[in-house]
Amino acid sequence: MEPHPRDPGRTAWVLPCLLLLVLPGNVLPGVGSQAGQNFSLQQPQAKVSVTAGETITLNCTISGVAGAGPVKWLKGWGNGNKTIYDQKTKDPRVTRAVNESNTDFTIRIRNAQPEDMGTYYCVKFVRSDSSVDEVFQRGSGTEVSVQAKPSPPLVSGPEQRIEAGQSVSFNCTTGGFFPEKIGVKWFKNREPMLAQLPQVTEWGVKTYNVSSTVKVTLQKDDVRSQLICEVQHSTLQVPLRERYQLSRVLRVSPSGEVRAEPSPVEVNKTVTFTCLLKEFYPANVSVSWLENGIGIKVENVSQPSEVSQGLFELKSQVEVQATEEKNGSTITCMVVHDAQAPANYSAFLWISNPGQGGLSKGFQMNKDDMLIYIVVGVVCTVLALLVAAILYLIRTKQIKGKSSPSARLHEPEKSSEATTQESDPNNLTYADLNFDKERKTIRRMVEMSQQSEYACIQTNQAPNGDDNLTYADLDMVHLSKAPKRPAPRPEEAGSEYASVQITRK
Numbered sequence: 457m458e459p460h461p462r463d464p465g466r467t468a469w470v471l472p473c474l475l476l477l478v479l480p481g482n483v484l485p486g487v488g489s490q491a492g493q494n495f496s497l498q499q500p501q502a503k504v505s506v507t508a509g510e511t512i513t514l515n516c517t518i519s520g521v522a523g524a525g526p527v528k529w530l531k532g533w534g535n536g537n538k539t540i541y542d543q544k545t546k547d548p549r550v551t552r553a554v555n556e557s558n559t560d561f562t563i564r565i566r567n568a569q570p571e572d573m574g575t576y577y578c579v580k581f582v583r584s585d586s587s588v589d590e591v592f593q594r595g596s597g598t599e600v601s602v603q604a605k606p607s608p609p610l611v612s613g614p615e616q617r618i619e620a621g622q623s624v625s626f627n628c629t630t631g632g633f634f635p636e637k638i639g640v641k642w643f644k645n646r647e648p649m650l651a652q653l654p655q656v657t658e659w660g661v662k663t664y665n666v667s668s669t670v671k672v673t674l675q676k677d678d679v680r681s682q683l684i685c686e687v688q689h690s691t692l693q694v695p696l697r698e699r700y701q702l703s704r705v706l707r708v709s710p711s712g713e714v715r716a717e718p719s720p721v722e723v724n725k726t727v728t729f730t731c732l733l734k735e736f737y738p739a740n741v742s743v744s745w746l747e748n749g750i751g752i753k754v755e756n757v758s759q760p761s762e763v764s765q766g767l768f769e770l771k772s773q774v775e776v777q778a779t780e781e782k783n784g785s786t787i788t789c790m791v792v793h794d795a796q797a798p799a800n801y802s803a804f805l806w807i808s809n810p811g812q813g814g815l816s817k818g819f820q821m822n823k824d825d826m827l828i829y830i831v832v833g834v835v836c837t838v839l840a841l842l843v844a845a846i847l848y849l850i851r852t853k854q855i856k857g858k859s860s861p862s863a864r865l866h867e868p869e870k871s872s873e874a875t876t877q878e879s880d881p882n883n884l885t886y887a888d889l890n891f892d893k894e895r896k897t898i899r900r901m902v903e904m905s906q907q908s909e910y911a912c913i914q915t916n917q918a919p920n921g922d923d924n925l926t927y928a929d930l931d932m933v934h935l936s937k938a939p940k941r942p943a944p945r946p947e948e949a950g951s952e953y954a955s956v957q958i959t960r961k
């Protein structure tokens with residue numbers, strides 16, 4: 457239907473007819489000029505890069521005159537090409553930048569996706585005689601790349617809680633990103649961790665997923681610890697981070713013990729059994745009490761209290777009446793923690809023997825009391841020995857010299873209650889008076905010890921005349937029941953005798 461360009465005669469005739477044809481077709485202006493001679497198609501962009509979700513703008517302008525036929529946008533060339541835009545396309549994402557323009561065929565593709573990646577060609581078709589659109593001219597192509605941000609990372613751990621001390625794997629996944637290059641880092645609190653190389657897999661068209669695994673040995677003090685998976689990618693200004701609280705999977709089983717107070721107990725008194733559960737996590741724990749395997753009703757159910765590092769502690773108490781037949785009973789604290797198998801902690805109920813109340817009390821004495829008693833005992837013994845030694849020394853001195861005048865009254869030695877309670881058969885009292893004969897002056901009696909007494913018999917008060925003095929010599933005044941013994945220690949001597957001698961001048 458196109459006019460022959462070499463026939464000007466026909467041109468005038470055809471023109472109105474042509475306009476009728478061209479207008480509904482919305483193809484090219486200047487029809488009837490020499491097609492292809494000064495026609496040019498400009499596709500200025502060699503590369504366009506957008507992030508997924510953004511709008512891709514593909515520029516194309518034409519000038520000059522060409523034969524009738526549409527301008528289209530194709531993605532790819534040759535086999536597998538895809539028409540992105542022509543006058544009939546209904547893809548709502550694709551719009552013209554300048555509607556109805558006959559020169560500007562720039563298109564926009566909204567909400568770019570990784571699958572939009574490829575090379576786009578702006579193509580001018582010309583309709584052949586047989587009504588088939590044939591490629592007339594194409595642009596140099598625009599390479600579109602759509603970078604995709606990785607999805608927010610997800611950290612997953614074990615399905616069930618894991619006991620502290622065990623090793624456990626955690627996984628961090630993210631996907632839908634492009635390009636393929638991605639970095640995954642792990643931190644425990646702020647410390648970087650060693651992890652296996654991340655596994656990148658292709659997922660869909662031009663998008664990738666990644667999975668990274670790290671192994672952690674759970675610790676008792678990890679209740680407040682967290683793992684951080686950090687993802688770095690060219691599309692991200694700030695790395696993506698996902699946190700995982702280790703308390704979600706950590707289990708710390710309690711350590712427990714049962715104590716009986718007092719033990720042994722007097723019959724018919726109350727014993728308090730205390731079950732102390734230390735350092736456990738999580739808090740869900742149930743405590744029940746058994747007496748010889750049979751449940752005891754407990755009024756107060758105590759609640760776990762939080763101690764250091766987020767761990768819990770629980771103290772459960774039960775009071776048991778110590779009737780005689782309960783002697784030797786086993787009191788058990790049965791603990792079910794975090795739906796685990798029950799753990800049992802036990803103590804015995806001991807009733808003290810009523811006959812040996814005092815003795816058993818003595819055995820009950822704790823170590824501190826025992827020590828005090830031992831110290832007191834030792835001190836008393838040492839003191840007693842010292843006194844004995846001093847007395848002995850004084851005595852021997854008197855026997856040897858007899859030169860110094862002295863008077864002593866020995867009283868029974870007071871022994872401490874701790875060492876002995878029975879009465880000493882050798883208990884004795886004696887006096888010892890020793891006055892010097894040769895001296896004719898008034899004696900000054902020297903007090904040798906606190907127990908000694910002295911006697912002085914004086915006939916004349918005037919000390920001038922030596923001849924007026926009368927003196928007594930009481931060598932030994934000894935009153936005791938037992939016969940005299942030769943032992944040097946006066947305390948042990950059992951003799952009883954008196955000797956009073958008065959010498960006249």
Ligand SMILES: *[C@@H]1O[C@H](CO)[C@@H](O)[C@H](O)[C@H]1NC(C)=O
Binds near residue numbers: 515560
């Ligand atoms: C592409 O086309 C649009 C709309 O005509 C225009 O605003 C823009 O400047 C063009 N860009 C280039 C690089 O030619």
Ligand SMILES: *[C@@H]1O[C@H](CO)[C@@H](O)[C@H](O)[C@H]1NC(C)=O
Binds near residue numbers: 533591
């Ligand atoms: C586009 O692909 C079709 C077949 O799918 C083919 O017939 C046509 O020649 C191709 N066009 C171009 C410009 O490569």
Ligand SMILES: *[C@@H]1O[C@H](CO)[C@@H](O)[C@H](O)[C@H]1NC(C)=O
Binds near residue numbers: 630631632659664665
């Ligand atoms: C890949 O990542 C996407 C987006 O995060 C997710 O929807 C998809 O399930 C992942 N595929 C695989 C096989 O992990």
Ligand SMILES: *[C@@H]1O[C@H](CO)[C@@H](O)[C@H](O)[C@H]1NC(C)=O
Binds near residue numbers: 723724
């Ligand atoms: C203990 O109590 C029982 C019953 O109440 C009573 O029979 C028994 O005599 C009591 N024993 C003592 C030592 O008090």
Ligand SMILES: *[C@@H]1O[C@H](CO)[C@@H](O)[C@H](O)[C@H]1NC(C)=O
Binds near residue numbers: 775
């Ligand atoms: C039980 O709880 C109440 C109130 O808290 C308290 O007065 C009582 O002494 C508790 N009894 C025992 C056996 O702990």
Ligand SMILES: *[C@@H]1O[C@H](CO)[C@@H](O)[C@H](O)[C@H]1NC(C)=O
Binds near residue numbers: 749799800
């Ligand atoms: C603890 O006691 C309960 C009840 O007697 C019993 O079923 C359980 O097996 C015991 N557990 C252990 C570890 O002894």
Ligand SMILES: *[C@@H]1O[C@H](CO)[C@@H](O)[C@H](O)[C@H]1NC(C)=O
Binds near residue numbers: 723783806810
């Ligand atoms: C309780 O049992 C212990 C150990 O068998 C025993 O030594 C004690 O005398 C008993 N007490 C009574 C009150 O029977």
